[in-house]
Amino acid sequence: MVAGPAARPGPKPTASPIHPTSARSAAAGALGGHAQHLREITPADIATALDPLPAPKHCIASNALRSLFHFARKRGLIFTDPTRRLTLPTIEPGLLPMTEDEIGAVTQLTTTLLQRLAVALAAVHATRPAAIRPAAIRPAAIRSLTLAGHHQRMGDLPHRALMAWLEHRCSTWPLTPNRHVVICNMSALGHAPISRSFLKTNLA
Template identity: 50%
Template sequence: MLTDLDLLHDDSAPAIRSWIDRATCRLPPGFITPVRQWLLVLLNGDTRSRPRSVSSIYVYFGAIRPFLDDWAASYDHLREVTRSDISAALRPLSGSQRHTATSAARSLFGFAKKRGLIFSNPTTGLKARSADFALLPMADEEIRAVEQQADDLAGRVIIALAAENAARTGAIRGLTLDDLDLANRRITLAGRRQRLGNLSHRALRRWLRHRRATWPHTSNPHILISDKTAHGTSPISQQFVTLRMNHAGCSVDRIRKDRILHEALAGGADPLHLSLVFGISHSTAARYSAVAEKLLADELDRASQLP
């Protein structure tokens, strides 16, 4: 209420600000200033760029942190890093790791050059290898960020269903109480009866307890309801889902694709298996299988090159 009336002055420090201070404090003095300022601009934005999500900040710093540690062992300042140093750091990487690390390096050094913190930008002209990024696995930092930000009970249900059952937004919004069988750990999503995983089971139980306590007399048949829909029978809006996923720093579609791809990696890149498990078309299943085969081949190549 105070926020709506523009009367709230929240002077508490966001957790991400404290994390930035902790994450950069161990770097050498010549690295601390440019890296910390870069992360703060990612967080707050400036006149030329919009603020990035918290998960993007975690992912970017997680991707470039190993490089910073290596460079700090040889150099006293970020401006001493050369193009050959960056190329050597990126050489062992491939796929999503290389794409993310390249993007993070270009962002950091581009920012430092604009602010006059380095003399030249060693990433000028540097491009990530082309990849079907929409079908690449989520980075560990990205997954942890989503989990940490999912502090809303409804948001946890949405994330859990996308992560375990590869549920689409429409299927989550349309889910009704009749579609749920908690006792037998089964759920019907978009007309398909599926097993209910542990994460989804816990999230749904907590949400249903909250739902009964908050709206005990609602006649809305949908599992996810809000203050608005509790007085009727309509499902939650797309905005209801979008706001919660924006807070988590990820999208339902991103989590859903990650779930299908991990199944493809675990199941030997079998498109028929994917089509049966997730109810996707054969062409879509083949696309996921092709990406999985490429990732598995890259992993084998890296393993064969180890001493």
């Protein structure tokens, strides 16, 4: 019996770039300038596309771009990798979005509407409590807040918490001139944000 020709091994599977949506979005941002092809993108273009992103999204997009350009380099589509010296921002563990179990456990410990608002913002938007201080009411866009310099559209959980807090705020200080989201008896008399000590005491 004559053995037939040995079967040729198939092509080795290649890993597709992770987070394709993030990669396309970040690459599109880098291409939004002068570049028309991946070969033309420079480290400066990458930095321009990534710098406006908050830290968690920055990390996701950075890893996606690294994977994308590594894939392109292996296929000979580019000559140099503009992400080779890309550094990731540091994200404190306490700022990572919370899981549903963590949200439920922490919410059970809250006793005030302000605490529930802080937990909801931390859970969905990884927001530091201190970022709530300068946040101001925007009647035309009540489903969004500017937190730590980033415009955030509220998800269902933080929006419900925000509406509950604002209802309490309106009934407690109906005539206040202060436009900040979070106010207290003292700040309600003026225009300044609440103090750091008030926030620390009431979210402890």
